[in-house]
Amino acid sequence: MLFSSARTFPSFTSKVSFLSRCASYTTLSNCELPYIAIHKPVMIQEVLTHLAPTAGGIYSDLTFGDGGYTKAILDSCDCQVVAIDQDPTAYEKALQMASMSSYKGRLFPILGRFGDIHRLVKTQLSWSLPCFDGMVMDIGVSSGQVETASRGFSYKLDGPLDMRMFSRGRDADTTNISPNERALLRKSISAYEIVNFFSREQIANIIYQYGGDRLSRKIAAAIVDARQLEPIETTGSLASIIQKACPQPRWKRGDDDMLRNSAARTFQAFRIYINNEVNKNNEPLFPVPREKKKKKKNL
Ligand SMILES: C[S@@+](CC[C@H](N)C(=O)[O-])C[C@H]1O[C@@H](n2cnc3c(N)ncnc32)[C@H](O)[C@@H]1O
Numbered sequence: 619m620l621f622s623s624a625r626t627f628p629s630f631t632s633k634v635s636f637l638s639r640c641a642s643y644t645t646l647s648n649c650e651l652p653y654i655a656i657h658k659p660v661m662i663q664e665v666l667t668h669l670a671p672t673a674g675g676i677y678s679d680l681t682f683g684d685g686g687y688t689k690a691i692l693d694s695c696d697c698q699v700v701a702i703d704q705d706p707t708a709y710e711k712a713l714q715m716a717s718m719s720s721y722k723g724r725l726f727p728i729l730g731r732f733g734d735i736h737r738l739v740k741t742q743l744s745w746s747l748p749c750f751d752g753m754v755m756d757i758g759v760s761s762g763q764v765e766t767a768s769r770g771f772s773y774k775l776d777g778p779l780d781m782r783m784f785s786r787g788r789d790a791d792t793t794n795i796s797p798n799e800r801a802l803l804r805k806s807i808s809a810y811e812i813v814n815f816f817s818r819e820q821i822a823n824i825i826y827q828y829g830g831d832r833l834s835r836k837i838a839a840a841i842v843d844a845r846q847l848e849p850i851e852t853t854g855s856l857a858s859i860i861q862k863a864c865p866q867p868r869w870k871r872g873d874d875d876m877l878r879n880s881a882a883r884t885f886q887a888f889r890i891y892i893n894n895e896v897n898k899n900n901e902p903l904f905p906v907p908r909e910k911k912k913k914k915k916n917l
Contacts, residue, residue: 651685652714656762659686665754666690671697675751678702680732682712683760691754692721700743700750702728702735704784704893705763706799729798731784733897742798759783759889767853770809771889773881776854779809781889809888813850818842828896829887833864837884840864857881 659665665687671677675697679688682703691699701712712727730738732755739745764771768787770780778788784802786792788810792803812821822838825831840863841850850856864880875882890896 651689651711652718653684653711655684655686655711656765657684657686657760659683659690659756661756662686662690666694669752669754671695671752673697676700676749678735678750678753680735680753680755681757682708682727683756684708684762685711685715687754687756688712688725689715692724696724697751698724698726700726700728700739702730702732702738704729704731704802705760706784706786706795706802707762708760729796730802757895770853771885772853773857773860773879773885776852778851779813779853779856781809781885781892782806783893807892809853809856809892810849810851812888812892813841813856814845824891825884825887827887828890829883831880831883831887833880836863837880853885857885860884 669677669691671691671694673696675695676699677691677697678700679685679691680702682688682701683705685701685708688699688701691697701715703709703712706729709727709729712725715721716725716727726743728738728742730742759771763769763783765775766787767775767777768789769785770777770788780788782803784799784806785808788808792800795803812824816824818835818838818841821841822834825834825837831837837860840859841856844850844855844859850859860881861879866879876886
C-alpha cells in the first residue's frame with residue numbers, strides 16, 4: 619500500500635495505491651548493504667513512480683523489513699526516510715543502514731507498530747509534529763521471518779513455535795533487550811500458547827476466520843487431541859498433526875500451498891491472529907482528524 623501527498627498524512631481520499639505483497643523466497647544478495655537482505659522487494663519501480671520522492675522530502679516506510687523500499691527511496695534523491703518495523707531484527711538492519719555514509723542523517727529507524735506512528739515519532743525521534751510527503755506499506759510477513767526456523771513461522775522448517783513478528787524466537791535470550799523491545803513482547807501470545815492452551819472452539823474460530831479453512835473444526839480437534847499426550851513444541855510437530863488430520867489431496871490444484879495444504883492455511887491464520895494483522899488500531903491512515911485535515915492541508 620502506498621500513499622503520497624503534499625506534506626500531510628494521507629487519507630483515504632488522497633492518492634492510495636494497493637501493492638500486492640512482495641515476498642520472494644530467493645536470497646537477494648546485495649553487497650552494498652552491511653547485512654544480507656533476504657526479502658526481495660518486487661515493486662520498487664511502482665513504489666518510486668507513485669511516491670515520486672523529491673529532494674528535501676520526508677517519507678515513511680511503515681514496514682522496513684530488509685529495507686528494499688527504504689533504500690530505493692533514499693537512493694532516488696536527497697530525501698529522508700523514517701523507517702518503522704516491529705521486528706527487532708529488522709530494526710537492527712535499519713540501524714546498520716542508517717550508519718552507512720550515504721544515508722547518514724537521512725534515515726531514522728523506529729522499533730514499533732506502525733499504528734503507533736504518531737507516538738513513536740514523538741518519543742523515539744523527539745519530532746514535534748510528524749509530517750510526511752509520502753508513505754509506503756508492504757504488509758505481511760517478510761521472507762527473512764519465514765525462512766528463519768528459530769522464528770517459528772514456517773510449516774516447512776522445524777523450529778520452536780512462535781510466529782510473533784516482534785520476537786526473536788521463543789528460545790531467544792531476552793535478558794538484555796531494550797525497553798521498547800520488551801514493551802512489544804509484553805502480554806503477547808505466541809503460537810505455542812494458542813496450540814497448547816486455547817480451547818478447541820477458539821482454535822477452530824481462528825483457523826476459520828483467518829485461514830478460511832472449512833476443516834477448521836477437524837484441525838482444532840486434532841490439535842487438542844495431540845496435546846493431551848504431550849505439549850506441541852515445534853512447527854514441525856504442528857504441521858504433521860494438521861497434515862495427518864487433513865491429508866493433502868493427491869490431485870493438485872497448481873503449486874499454491876494455500877489452496878492445497880491445510881498446514882499453510884492454519885499457519886497463516888495463527889500468524890495473522892498473533893500479530894493482530896487485521897485490526898483497526900493498526901491503522902495509520904487517520905492519525906489526523908478528518909476535519910482538521912480538510913481545513914489544513916499542509917500540516
Ligand atoms: C513484507 S515485509 C516488508 C519487506 C520490505 N518492504 C523489504 O523490502 O524488505 C513486512 C514487514 O512489516 C513488518 N510489520 C508487519 N506488521 C507491522 C506493524 N503493525 N507495525 C510495524 N511493522 C510491521 C514485519 O515485521 C515485516 O518486517
